Amino acid sequence: MHLPDISWMRRLLAAAAAEMAIEDRPGACECPYQSDARPCFLQEPLLPSATASACPSKSPMERPFGHRAKRHEKPQVLPGSAQRSMNTQIHGRRAQQLYKGAHVKPGFAEHFYSNPGRYKGRENMLYYDTIEDALGGVQEAHFDGLIFVHSGIYTDEWIYIESPITMIGAAPGKVADKVVIENTRDSTFVFMEGSEDAYVGYMTIKFNPDDKSAQHHNAHHCLEITVNCSPNIDHCIIRSTCTVGSAVCVSGQGACPTIKHCNISDCENVGLYITDHAQGIYEDNEISNNALAGIWVKNHGNPIIRRNHIHHGRDVGVFTFDHGMNCNIHRNRIAGFEVKAYANPTVVRCEIHHGQTGGIYVHEKGRGQFIENKIYANNFAGVWITSNSDPTIRGNAIFNGNQGGVYIFGDGRGLIESNDIYGNALAGIQIRTNSCPIVRHNKIHDGQHGGIYVHEKGQGVIEENEVYSNTLAGVWVTTGSTPVLRKNRIHSGKQVGVYFYDNGHGVLEDNDIYNHMYSGVQIRTGSNPKIRRNKIWGGQNGGILVYNSGLGFIEDNEIFDNAMAGVWIKTDSNPTLRRNKIHDGRDGGICIFNGGRGLLEENDIFRNAQAGVLISTNSHPILRKNRIFDGFAAGIEITNHATATLEGNQIFNNRFGGLFLASGVNVTMKDNKILNNQDAIEKAVSRGQCLYKISSYTSYPMHDFYRCHTCNTTDRNAICVNCIKKCHQGHDVEFIRHDRFFL
Numbered sequence: 179m180h181l182p183d184i185s186w187m188r189r190l191l192a193a194a195a196a197e198m199a200i201e202d203r204p205g206a207c208e209c210p211y212q213s214d215a216r217p218c219f220l221q222e223p224l225l226p227s228a229t230a231s232a233c234p235s236k237s238p239m240e241r242p243f244g245h246r247a248k249r250h251e252k253p254q255v256l257p258g259s260a261q262r263s264m265n266t267q268i269h270g271r272r273a274q275q276l277y278k279g280a281h282v283k284p285g286f287a288e289h290f291y292s293n294p295g296r297y298k299g300r301e302n303m304l305y306y307d308t309i310e311d312a313l314g315g316v317q318e319a320h321f322d323g324l325i326f327v328h329s330g331i332y333t334d335e336w337i338y339i340e341s342p343i344t345m346i347g348a349a350p351g352k353v354a355d356k357v358v359i360e361n362t363r364d365s366t367f368v369f370m371e372g373s374e375d376a377y378v379g380y381m382t383i384k385f386n387p388d389d390k391s392a393q394h395h396n397a398h399h400c401l402e403i404t405v406n407c408s409p410n411i412d413h414c415i416i417r418s419t420c421t422v423g424s425a426v427c428v429s430g431q432g433a434c435p436t437i438k439h440c441n442i443s444d445c446e447n448v449g450l451y452i453t454d455h456a457q458g459i460y461e462d463n464e465i466s467n468n469a470l471a472g473i474w475v476k477n478h479g480n481p482i483i484r485r486n487h488i489h490h491g492r493d494v495g496v497f498t499f500d501h502g503m504n505c506n507i508h509r510n511r512i513a514g515f516e517v518k519a520y521a522n523p524t525v526v527r528c529e530i531h532h533g534q535t536g537g538i539y540v541h542e543k544g545r546g547q548f549i550e551n552k553i554y555a556n557n558f559a560g561v562w563i564t565s566n567s568d569p570t571i572r573g574n575a576i577f578n579g580n581q582g583g584v585y586i587f588g589d590g591r592g593l594i595e596s597n598d599i600y601g602n603a604l605a606g607i608q609i610r611t612n613s614c615p616i617v618r619h620n621k622i623h624d625g626q627h628g629g630i631y632v633h634e635k636g637q638g639v640i641e642e643n644e645v646y647s648n649t650l651a652g653v654w655v656t657t658g659s660t661p662v663l664r665k666n667r668i669h670s671g672k673q674v675g676v677y678f679y680d681n682g683h684g685v686l687e688d689n690d691i692y693n694h695m696y697s698g699v700q701i702r703t704g705s706n707p708k709i710r711r712n713k714i715w716g717g718q719n720g721g722i723l724v725y726n727s728g729l730g731f732i733e734d735n736e737i738f739d740n741a742m743a744g745v746w747i748k749t750d751s752n753p754t755l756r757r758n759k760i761h762d763g764r765d766g767g768i769c770i771f772n773g774g775r776g777l778l779e780e781n782d783i784f785r786n787a788q789a790g791v792l793i794s795t796n797s798h799p800i801l802r803k804n805r806i807f808d809g810f811a812a813g814i815e816i817t818n819h820a821t822a823t824l825e826g827n828q829i830f831n832n833r834f835g836g837l838f839l840a841s842g843v844n845v846t847m848k849d850n851k852i853l854n855n856q857d858a859i860e861k862a863v864s865r866g867q868c869l870y871k872i873s874s875y876t877s878y879p880m881h882d883f884y885r886c887h888t889c890n891t892t893d894r895n896a897i898c899v900n901c902i903k904k905c906h907q908g909h910d911v912e913f914i915r916h917d918r919f920f921l
Contacts, residue, residue, distance in 0.1 A: 279324035347380035405430030655682035
């Protein structure tokens with residue numbers, strides 16, 4: 179059957195309806211087709227190329243309303259007057275086709291045939307009381323398939339469309355509100371094979387069964403689109419009160435509709451259901467306040483979904499699973515997206531926000547590409563990935579969540595790449611319970627918690643990210659976790675840069691870690707990471723702090739310009755430091771105290787403001803083959819009942835001297851070279867100078883110190899030997915010990 183191209187109809191319907199006196203007065207039909215008074219028929223656009231790609235059975239030359247050009251011909255551009263003349267002729271011919279359409283309005287056929295004088299010249303027009311009758315007229319070839327459905331409520335008709343008809347609402351004002359088609363027993367519209375290029379537009383379509391939960395209604399819908407048909411549904415209002423099934427069901431190979439500008443809302447089930455290899459284009463629709471998923475894609479469904487507003491759903495916004503794959507979903511503003519069971523959608527430039535749970539939930543081996551979306555203000559994490567799921571999260575802004583940004587748990591994987599993650603209440607990225615994602619090229623910043631939190635045996639490769647200005651640690655690694663952190667910039671945090679605790683392990687290599695309020699790296703409570711080739715500087719505390727039985731292999735790092743020691747080792751910790759450069763600290767190079775141990779081997783420790791290595795309070799490290807030089811205080815100081823093993827070290831050109839041992843300290847020494855130090859303390863003593871001139875209040879020079887009973891001083895007020903000789907000459911004085919002290 180050859181149908182007319184009716185895109186011009188949108189411009190003519192109001193005038194034609196008035197001319198045919200369908201309404202009570204001329205011009206009463208203020209429908210949307212009046213917007214353009216000058217039709218230009220020669221430039222009618224072809225079906226968008228996206229339709230051809232989505233529906234491979236449809237030729238790209240085919241138009242959306244039934245007429246199909248057999249070959250593509252470029253429109254001929256004529257001179258102005260000729261063009262206007264041709265358009266006028268075409269306008270006339272196609273306007274005549276309007277009168278060949280059938281009109282559906284209950285009771286109007288009797289009125290028409292009872293008043294022949296009023297409708298003189300229009301005797302060939304067809305009128306039907308029901309849509310069923312009009313479709314029967316199409317099957318019997320009474321007319322070409324153009325059906326106008328006028329104002330009214332049409333109930334419980336069997337509307338099975340199996341030819342490329344065009345059915346359009348005709349009413350004054352808001353057309354779709356005035357033309358209502360409702361079924362209480364069966365699917366309201368069923369499109370079957372043969373309905374390729376059928377068009378239904380500008381009406382309300384309802385499924386409103388009496389028994390809203392009956393299981394047999396699971397197969398009933400407002401719109402049912404089956405195999406090998408590709409109708410166009412346009413500007414329709416779609417409602418279902420049934421609690422089973424879906425409002426719109428697109429199912430089967432070759433099911434490939436175009437659904438545009440529709441409102442699928444307030445349904446008591448799923449809004450739009452796409453399954454069993456179905457495809458289609460779904461654009462500019464409003465999908466809201468549905469009891470279940472706004473859009474549900476499964477079993478190899480492959481839709482293209484663009485510019486929809488999916489919001490305020492009582493369940494998830496978009497749910498895709500069972501190999502629901504390759505969806506292209508662009509520029510939506512939705513409240514939630516769920517992917518499971520091998521589904522593989524592509525979600526691009528959506529806004530996913532204010533979800534009552536999370537923003538995107540990928541689980542049970544779900545996949546998908548989520549690209550350039552805005553994901554924000556969700557009650558739970560912006561993105562959840564779990565149970566062997568492996569999505570790609572790329573180029574998104576994930577921010578201001580009421581919990582975390584991205585949450586990967588329960589054997590989740592995924593590629594988290596080039597996202598901007600900020601301002602979330604919990605960690606920007608959280609990895610736990612054997613999950614192993616790749617996290618790279620992200621900015622993770624300004625969080626109210628930490629930047630990246632890896633715990634409960636979390637894993638993953640975390641590389642080339644910028645993590646900064648977070649309230650807690652930039653990266654937390656704990657409870658058996660073993661991530662690899664590589665080539666990240668972790669800086670400007672309000673606490674620690676990278677924090678390993680409670681058996682946190684993993685690899686930290688080739689990172690820049692700087693400008694934190696606390697230490698750049700902290701290791702404690704059984705944690706044993708490998709820390710190598712990092713630059714750690716600018717900390718307002720130390721560079722690396724190892725405490726409370728911390729371990730770790732700290733190798734080939736450059737640690738400099740920290741406000742306190744470059745490396746602190748304390749409270750029974752036992753790390754290995756090898757081949758590091760620890761220099762230009764505003765305090766000491768390495769401080770070991772409170773029972774700290776460790777192996778320090780082949781390090782260069784230089785130009786630090788305090789001692790290159792300070793060992794104190796029952797600590798017992800091994801120092802082997804280190805170079806300790808150019809310090810502004812002592813090379814090595816050992817005090818407070820500490821011991822040490824010193825083998826093969828070179829200690830030279832330090833200002834106060836090379837090696838200082840406090841009273842009661844026993845050291846094992848072998849093959850050390852202590853040479854060419856400046857020995858400023860020894861020289862000051864020999865010249866009779868007060869050591870205050872050497873140290874001021876900034877250093878802790880080690881020498882003999884005394885107290886004066888005459889002046890009633892205590893151990894806490896040290897007096898150097900030259901002051902005893904000069905300032906306290908003749909007083910009752912007492913030698914305390916050889917040790918470090920303030921003056």
